[in-house]
């Protein structure tokens with residue numbers, strides 16, 4: 001009786017869900033191999049894309065894999081909190097359809113494109129039958145760290161992704177690459193690989209020119225077929241390493257994954273480096289601020305030592321940079337506040353929102369004060385024009401160009417929109433400076449940047465462009481069609 005009632009209950013719940021979700025449907029793509037170990041790929045579409053459009057990606061993986069690969073393409077769900085809650089239902093529906101079509105094993109792998117990663121991150125593991133994940137132009141960060149994932153995850157990033165920026169996926173790479181104790185396990189269990197020249201939609205359904213013309217995605221530099229075959233190749237290696245029974249095949253695939261992972265460093269590492277120059281990973285130091293102080297020191301550059309402390313407010317407001325003569329050297333003590341916008345749980349637009357901090361606030365010692373520390377007297381005759389905040393912004397772009405790959409530099413020079421360096425807005429002191437913002441705005445010509453500074457004989461305070469942000473401009477945002485229709 002009790003069993004009967006709960007079965008009836010389950011059916012009622014199921015029917016309610018079917019009615020509520022409207023025409024939730026699943027398209028099954030049967031395997032192309034007749035024998036072999038079975039794996040069911042369940043495709044979770046990105047928002048505003050029909051689920052059936054993943055047919056070619058599914059086919060490519062079936063073709064590249066030695067497994068007997070089934071695919072279920074979930075269609076029709078919309079973007080929203082309710083979708084996230086209904087994920088278990090969609091997964092259940094997909095597994096029912098797969099077994100109805102003849103799939104006998106219960107080994108399912110979630111394939112999530114873009115936003116779908118945020119929906120399914122809680123619905124993996126034994127309870128849902130999802131034994132591994134393949135993320136296409138997607139990340140669960142910052143809500144879920146890779147090394148804490150319940151299941152193995154393959155992350156494929158697109159170099160020219162306008163939606164899930166490479167700078168965002170670089171954080172995933174950093175997590176795996178910089179942890180020596182977990183590096184090998186990371187490459188094996190949660191590899192992160194960059195597909196060069198691909199854009200966001202190529203990682204799921206193929207190029208979408210509407211998205212490119214609206215400035216949301218970037219123009220790709222490889223064909224859809226090339227992108228698909230790379231997705232298929234990496235997925236094949238990942239599935240083999242994760243589920244394979246032949247050690248020889250697993251080792252061969254692991255070597256392929258490791259090679260691709262290491263090769264991807266060339267694309268990810270510059271973003272990681274720029275992020276860490278803006279602010280160290282322990283958030284205690286800004287090397288960008290130290291570089292800026294050296295530029296401000298000009299003729300004294302080789303006779304100063306510079307330290308820095310990154311602090312939050314209200315402490316930053318109260319700090320004053322220090323200058324102390326020390327033998328033949330002068331020690332400069334600088335402070336910075338690296339402002340990173342708050343990112344809320346999943347409801348921000350990844351494409352619109354740069355990874356880089358909004359601004360880097362620097363409290364530096366003025367050039368004149370350094371000279372005074374050397375000579376012990378005011379030497380007004382020799383005082384040169386102070387370095388502007390604007391020229392620090394220029395230097396940020398210079399570093400971004402130097403750190404970008406040659407192809408990225410060429411792309412920026414041939415078709416990127418420029419950074420326009422506006423004159424500094426100078427104010428009289430800390431109290432006026434503190435509440436004002438570094439300003440940026442975009443127009444046809446490019447990205448305008450305008451610093452706010454306090455520059456007198458003692459203080460050289462500037463709010464300037466972040467290095468990661470400059471890097472993102474060169475590599476991503478300058479390439480978008482403008483105006484962007486978000």
Ligand SMILES: *[C@@H]1O[C@H](CO)[C@@H](O)[C@H](O)[C@H]1NC(C)=O
Nearest residue numbers: 052053054055056057205206
């Ligand atoms: C397969 O996907 C392509 C886009 O990649 C789409 O144009 C086509 O309609 C899809 N086929 C089916 C049967 O849905």
Ligand SMILES: *[C@@H]1O[C@H](CO)[C@@H](O)[C@H](O)[C@H]1NC(C)=O
Nearest residue numbers: 059060061063064228229232
């Ligand atoms: C299937 O794989 C073979 C090589 O294994 C490749 O030559 C062929 O282009 C692939 N076909 C499709 C449709 O992906």
Ligand SMILES: *[C@@H]1O[C@H](CO)[C@@H](O)[C@H](O)[C@H]1NC(C)=O
Nearest residue numbers: 305324325326327329330331
């Ligand atoms: C003086 O400079 C040396 C070398 O840079 C440093 O080790 C020392 O801590 C400095 N002393 C002070 C008082 O800053």
Ligand SMILES: *[C@@H]1O[C@H](CO)[C@@H](O)[C@H](O)[C@H]1NC(C)=O
Nearest residue numbers: 372375376377378379380457
């Ligand atoms: C340097 O100039 C300031 C005011 O501009 C003055 O207060 C200070 O005494 C001067 N120092 C020397 C060593 O002349």
